[in-house]
Amino acid sequence: MVQFPGFVSGTVRDTAGTPLQNIFVRINTGALILGESRISHGGDAEDIPVITAVDSMYTNASGYYISRALDAATYNVRFTHTTYRDTTIHSVVVTPADTTVVSPVLKRRNHTPVITSPATAAATEHILFRYTATASDSDGVVPTIAFSLYPAWMTPVGDTIRGIPPNGSGNTSFRIIASDGQLADTQIVAVTVMAVNDPPTITSPAADTATEQQAFQYNATATDPESTPTISFFGYPNWLTTTGSAIFGTPPEGRRDTVFSVVASDSQLADTLVVTLHVITINDAPALSSQSIVTATRGENFDYLATANDPDNDILTFSFRHYDASWLISTPPHLHGVPGMANHDTTFEVIVSDGQLADTMGVYIYVVGGCYYTTGDVNESGTFTGLDVTYAVRYFKGGPDPLMTCDCPPHGVWFVTGDVNGSCSFTGLDVTYMVRYFKGGAEPIPCPDCAPNVILKKSGTSVNPMSQPIENKK
Numbered sequence: 345m346v347q348f349p350g351f352v353s354g355t356v357r358d359t360a361g362t363p364l365q366n367i368f369v370r371i372n373t374g375a376l377i378l379g380e381s382r383i384s385h386g387g388d389a390e391d392i393p394v395i396t397a398v399d400s401m402y403t404n405a406s407g408y409y410i411s412r413a414l415d416a417a418t419y420n421v422r423f424t425h426t427t428y429r430d431t432t433i434h435s436v437v438v439t440p441a442d443t444t445v446v447s448p449v450l451k452r453r454n455h456t457p458v459i460t461s462p463a464t465a466a467a468t469e470h471i472l473f474r475y476t477a478t479a480s481d482s483d484g485v486v487p488t489i490a491f492s493l494y495p496a497w498m499t500p501v502g503d504t505i506r507g508i509p510p511n512g513s514g515n516t517s518f519r520i521i522a523s524d525g526q527l528a529d530t531q532i533v534a535v536t537v538m539a540v541n542d543p544p545t546i547t548s549p550a551a552d553t554a555t556e557q558q559a560f561q562y563n564a565t566a567t568d569p570e571s572t573p574t575i576s577f578f579g580y581p582n583w584l585t586t587t588g589s590a591i592f593g594t595p596p597e598g599r600r601d602t603v604f605s606v607v608a609s610d611s612q613l614a615d616t617l618v619v620t621l622h623v624i625t626i627n628d629a630p631a632l633s634s635q636s637i638v639t640a641t642r643g644e645n646f647d648y649l650a651t652a653n654d655p656d657n658d659i660l661t662f663s664f665r666h667y668d669a670s671w672l673i674s675t676p677p678h679l680h681g682v683p684g685m686a687n688h689d690t691t692f693e694v695i696v697s698d699g700q701l702a703d704t705m706g707v708y709i710y711v712v713g714g715c716y717y718t719t720g721d722v723n724e725s726g727t728f729t730g731l732d733v734t735y736a737v738r739y740f741k742g743g744p745d746p747l748m749t750c751d752c753p754p755h756g757v758w759f760v761t762g763d764v765n766g767s768c769s770f771t772g773l774d775v776t777y778m779v780r781y782f783k784g785g786a787e788p789i790p791c792p793d794c795a796p797n798v799i800l801k802k803s804g805t806s807v808n809p810m811s812q813p814i815e816n817k818k
Contacts, residue, residue: 349413350438352399354447356407356423363407364450370422371399371411371436416440427483429453456527457487459520463533467509469540473498474506479522479529487522487529494518509537511569543613544573546606550617554595555624561592566608566615573608573615580604595623597655629701630654632694639710640683646672647680648707650694658698667692683711715750719788719796720778721761722746728788733778736762740772752794760796764788 356367398419399411416439422432428450438444459479467473479487489503495516498507505518520531546566554560566573575589581602584593591604606617630652640646650662662676668690671681679692688711695704720728722735724747739746739762750760755768762770765777766789781788790796 349415350440351411351413351443352419352421352436352438352446353408353410353443354445356403356409356447357449358428359449359451363403363405364425364428365403365405365407366425367403367407367409367428367450368424369401369403369409369411370424371414372420372422373398373417410443414438421446423448423450425450425453427453452483454524454526455482457481457485457522457524457529459522459529459531461520461531461533463531465533465535466538467535468538469509469511469513469542471540472506472508473535474504475518475533475535476504477520477522478503479520481524483524485524487524490521490523492519492521493532511542512539513537539570541610541612542569544568544608544610544615546608546615546617548606548617549619551620551622553622553624556595556597556599556626559592559594560621561590562619562621564589564591564606564608564617566606568608568610571610573610576607576609578605578607579618597628598625598657599623600625625656627658627698627700628655630658630660630696630698630703632696632703632705634694634705635707636705637708637710639712640687641712642683642687645680645682646709647678648694648709650677650679650696652696652703654698656698661697661699663695663697665693665695687711715748715752715760715794715796717748717750717761717796719761719790720764720781721748722759724748724761730782732761733775733782736775736778740775746770750794752791755791755793760791760794763791766791768793 352371356364356369358364398414401409401411403409419436419438420432420434421436422430424430429452431448431450433446433448436444436446457479458481459477461476461478465473465475477489477491479489481487491500491505494500494505495507495513495518497510497513498505498518515534515536517532517534520533522529544566545568546564548563548565552562564575564577566575577586577591580586580591581599581604583596583599584591584604601623602621604619604621606619608615631654632650632652634649634651638648650664652660652662654660664674664676664679667674667679668687671683671687672679672692673681679694690709690711691706692709693704693706695702718726718728720732722732722739725731735743735746738744739759746759746762748759748761749757751757752760752768758768759770762774764774764781767773768791777785777788780786
């Protein structure tokens, strides 16, 4: 009986049911597929089973294939493609005059993604750095990008990693992982960080305090990431001196708040700070500058003006004490009055105060001018007696001058003691009045413009019209 040949045919699809074209189909006999033997070539040739490829073909656009006529037997049918996993259907029985349908479903072959972005990058201190990772997958899958082993200043967002390198960060790296969910590719990216020269930063305070007449010192400090900065000063007052990073001095009297500038430089970049210096003033006592010895003239206005200096320019107040209130009047800063014939040398104290501290000075007043005399006392015995008549007559006969003369304007200098008739002159008529007085006549009449300290009455008693007469002989 003749056996008619059979056939093997079918349609190859993927897991989604889509027909696959160009799938290579091989039909073989035996347990092994030609080209897959793992038997060592060192064995005897007769020990190696013979594998015969009965037929091979490719699927068409509809995924369909059909073999040539095959003898009735058992076969292995293998399906291969670079994109799909190799699949072998074993023990396919071909029945004579019949077609055996073999329609496998092929799973896609999974290929490892490949990272395509560069393995090096460059960044600059203080400037935003950005790196975008890219990868491809021959399976048409878009790989998932992840990052690891990156420095703290970097932040990954999706397929990008970014950040700003801080000062002194140095070279670094990070790792890229591209995955399709099963397989992954990794790559270490080396990042070269270019350093940037940063300016120094002054760290010492922008304000300080000094005290008048006390030593002051300010120490400037600064930092620089790359080096030790150089410190200098400018715009400071002349009482300050600089040495290295220090500025020092003693604020003199009367100095007020001031400023100076600190500069920290690395020879390319610099930082500048204006320091405000508050100077605490110390209250200094005022000092009287007016005279301590003065002169007053009887019958004329006397005015003493107290003056003083204060280093702090405070408002000053003046006062007077221990002065002769019989003729002196206190109207600070003035002490004034008109001394009379009875007034003589005296003293007082002047005080100046700034509200906290004070200065005190004693002042001596010389009282001059006027005359200290007794009417009719030509021989200056202190009383008016008949002997004075003799002295007066002797004068007019060419004898010696009377001892007392006075400058009594507007009458000029004259022998005022001999004026007993009130004529403000000394003439022979005064001798007549003197004699008349001792014979019981009218009392002596002094010059009204140059009053004496003592006027004698007929009774012979002396009357002193002034209190505390002082002697001023000429």
